Amino acid sequence: MATLVTTVTETLRYRGKIGQWSWVLHRVTGLGTVLFLVLHIIDTSWAAFYPDLYAEAIAEYQSPLFTLGEFALIACVVYHAFNGLRVTLLDYKPEWWAYQQRAAAIVFGATTIVLIPTFGFMLSHVADFYGEDPDLVSVGDIIETQSQFVIGFVAIIAAALILSALYGLVSRSRSGFVLPGRLEAAMWLFMRLSGVLILPLVFGHLGMMHVIQGVFDITGGGIEVVGTDIVNDSGKAVEFVGARWDMLVAGVAIWRVYDALLLALVVIHGFNGLRTVINDYALQPLINRALNWAVVFGAIALIVLGTAALLEGVDETAYDIAVDINETTASAAY
Amino acid sequence: MRVTMRIRRFNPEKDQKPYWADYTLDQVEPNDRVLELLHRVKWEQDGTLSFRRSCAHGVCGSDGMRINGVNRLACKVLVNALDSGDHVKIQIEPMLGLHVIKDLIVDMEPFFEHYRSVMPYFVNDDPLPEDGRERLQSPANRAQFDDTTKCILCACCTTSCPSFWANGDYVGPAAIVQAHRFIYDSRDNAAAERLKVLREPDGVWRCRTIFNCTSACPREIEVTRAIAEVKAAMRRGVKHPDPE
Numbered sequence: 001m002a003t004l005v006t007t008v009t010e011t012l013r014y015r016g017k018i019g020q021w022s023w024v025l026h027r028v029t030g031l032g033t034v035l036f037l038v039l040h041i042i043d044t045s046w047a048a049f050y051p052d053l054y055a056e057a058i059a060e061y062q063s064p065l066f067t068l069g070e071f072a073l074i075a076c077v078v079y080h081a082f083n084g085l086r087v088t089l090l091d092y093k094p095e096w097w098a099y100q101q102r103a104a105a106i107v108f109g110a111t112t113i114v115l116i117p118t119f120g121f122m123l124s125h126v127a128d129f130y131g132e133d134p135d136l137v138s139v140g141d142i143i144e145t146q147s148q149f150v151i152g153f154v155a156i157i158a159a160a161l162i163l164s165a166l167y168g169l170v171s172r173s174r175s176g177f178v179l180p181g182r183l184e185a186a187m188w189l190f191m192r193l194s195g196v197l198i199l200p201l202v203f204g205h206l207g208m209m210h211v212i213q214g215v216f217d218i219t220g221g222g223i224e225v226v227g228t229d230i231v232n233d234s235g236k237a238v239e240f241v242g243a244r245w246d247m248l249v250a251g252v253a254i255w256r257v258y259d260a261l262l263l264a265l266v267v268i269h270g271f272n273g274l275r276t277v278i279n280d281y282a283l284q285p286l287i288n289r290a291l292n293w294a295v296v297f298g299a300i301a302l303i304v305l306g307t308a309a310l311l312e313g314v315d316e317t318a319y320d321i322a323v324d325i326n327e328t329t330a331s332a333a334y
Numbered sequence: 335m336r337v338t339m340r341i342r343r344f345n346p347e348k349d350q351k352p353y354w355a356d357y358t359l360d361q362v363e364p365n366d367r368v369l370e371l372l373h374r375v376k377w378e379q380d381g382t383l384s385f386r387r388s389c390a391h392g393v394c395g396s397d398g399m400r401i402n403g404v405n406r407l408a409c410k411v412l413v414n415a416l417d418s419g420d421h422v423k424i425q426i427e428p429m430l431g432l433h434v435i436k437d438l439i440v441d442m443e444p445f446f447e448h449y450r451s452v453m454p455y456f457v458n459d460d461p462l463p464e465d466g467r468e469r470l471q472s473p474a475n476r477a478q479f480d481d482t483t484k485c486i487l488c489a490c491c492t493t494s495c496p497s498f499w500a501n502g503d504y505v506g507p508a509a510i511v512q513a514h515r516f517i518y519d520s521r522d523n524a525a526a527e528r529l530k531v532l533r534e535p536d537g538v539w540r541c542r543t544i545f546n547c548t549s550a551c552p553r554e555i556e557v558t559r560a561i562a563e564v565k566a567a568m569r570r571g572v573k574h575p576d577p578e
Contacts (some may be wrong), residue, residue: 007500010430014494015403019545023496048405087543094562098544185568279535280500 004281005024026083027277029076034071034270039149041263041302045309047241049295056137058237061220062144063137067126071119074210077202078114082107084195091192118211127213156294171301176279176288187272194269201262227255242314256310271299335420337362341374341383343425343437352434355380361534364414368424372408382417385438392552395488399438400427405550429493431502445489448505451531452513457524474575475520482515482560486555491557492549497540500519503542505532507547507557514560517567518573518576538564 011024043061046054061067063140086103090096096103167173179187209215213226221235230243278291337359344352355374369390376383385398385408392410399408402416402425416424432440463469485508491507492498513532517525532538536559547557 004500006430010499011496013403014400014430014546016494016544016546018548019543019549020496023542023544035368089576090543090558091562091565094559094566097545097548097556097559097562100558136446180534183532184535188539188565189569280497280540283501 013147016098018101022083030273032076034274039269043304045305047238047314048309050313053239055237058218060142065142075115081199082110092147125216129216129325141214160290160294164286168286169304171330174285176249176285179290194265198265247311267299268300271295335362336360338423341426344434345436354445363553366413368411369397369408372443384436395486398429398488398490405429405494407552410552431493431499444502449510449534452509452528453524454512457522469521471521472576479518481556482511484555485511490550490552494546494550497542505537510538510561510564511557514564517572525572
């Protein structure tokens with residue numbers, strides 16, 4: 001067995017073919033997407049619970065740093081989706097193995113073909129936004145806000161490490177975190193199934209929120225909110241979210257159902273992917289247990305938080321508070 | 335042609351850590367095998383160079399090593415398959431993921447332990463057929479596991495696998511290939527026991543469909559395909575083309 005450092009450096013040094021690089025990219029793009037997923041679910045829940053914070057988060061998403069991140073995110077999601085399909089196909093049609101290299105090349109090609117027009121639309125949103133000489137959040141402010149997430153992650157992992165150490169002392173357990181019984185096989189199956197289900201959902205989501213309307217349109221006053229017939233009069237981010245969640249088709253809040261499905265599938269898929277990576281590289285029992293607990297806790301917490309936000313919705317009081325706070329800050333500024 | 339051999343050397347009795355050593359050979363023929371070049375280094379320049387080889391004809395599987403970044407058998411690779419020109423450079427190092435005993439020799443015991451864990455032998459306690467002779471099998475049923483009978487246990491596949499590098503407890507492609515050979519044999523009765531071993535966390539689910547094993551195999555076994563078929567056997571059982 002090689003050490004963690006050797007494993008990583010040798011993965012880059014071994015002259016595997018396109019399959020090896022597809023796997024490396026699959027991991028990197030998956031991890032990148034999960035990182036944003038966590039921020040995104042927490043931020044969006046603020047639309048229901050802390051509207052003033054939500055406005056700040058959207059302002060940060062409209063800054064150049066996050067615009068770069070948004071392009072990277074879209075690239076990650078598109079590549080991960082296509083390569084995931086390739087892996088799933090080969091899992092179910094092992095006899096097609098001879099086409100795997102060609103399939104990997106097609107994945108790169110398809111990703112590029114999808115990304116070119118997508119980036120074109122996204123760039124047009126960026127150009128529109130900067131054409132109006134916008135107020136930008138400073139990098140210092142972004143670092144200040146986002147560092148709170150980093151502190152949060154570190155705190156959760158530290159807590160998990162302490163709990164895991166205590167558990168190790170009490171139980172004298174020498175093994176890491178092991179899924180009971182046939183759950184490992186079930187999760188393997190879930191990754192393939194959920195991947196296929198997520199594909200149309202996430203492409204729809206990206207299409208609406210990044211291509212048809214970008215993050216800059218969330219604060220666009222007088223714009224009809226994508227996927228609804230409701231106009232965002234105030235140009236406040238919370239009203240945008242409220243419009244989507246309150247849009248009823250035949251009495252059903254379709255975008256809440258859509259978001260709930262996406263939330264559950266993507267969180268479990270993403271966090272199980274994270275668990276897979278952890279179990280590949282964090283083998284020391286204490287650390288392995290701690291990170292796995294953090295993953296289980298994180299997945300449950302995000303699903304609970306997201307569901308709570310979807311059930312709560314953006315209510316009138318929250319919206320009023322948002323308006324008040326914005327007016328207060330606006331008047332304070334002058 | 336002239337060849338410079340860049341070889342990863344390590345003698346645990348003398349060296350703190352492994353190092354690269356260069357050996358230049360002249361009058362090399364393009365169709366010389368890498369194993370012959372290793373012999374020339376050992377016989378003409380440095381007798382302390384250590385590596386394994388037995389049959390030297392790609393059958394015994396003892397000279398698996400990483401040649402120019404990829405796992406191969408030194409006895410099956412010709413110089414002209416690596417590079418051409420007046421001066422060729424060849425880089426040789428031990429397989430990764432197994433403990434280096436000396437130079438290019440690695441400790442194969444963990445590899446064989448994984449091999450033994452999947453019960454790589456025929457299991458059938460049913461009484462013999464009435465004529466007391468062999469258990470017959472249709473050609474279609476035989477064809478199911480034909481590919482996985484070719485394995486020579488050289489470890490090129492297992493030590494090309496990033497999952498195995500990261501975690502030596504992973505049973506590895508070679509052991510799964512061996513398991514496939516018996517799981518898909520219609521005459522064998524122990525498929526369930528083998529699948530039980532491979533269902534463990536360090537079993538077949540650690541395969542990430544990377545295909546390094548398939549490209550490394552000197553016997554051209556469709557390794558990743560065999561692994562996927564074992565995964566399929568776990569989901570929906572083993573089916574044979576002809577009833578026996």
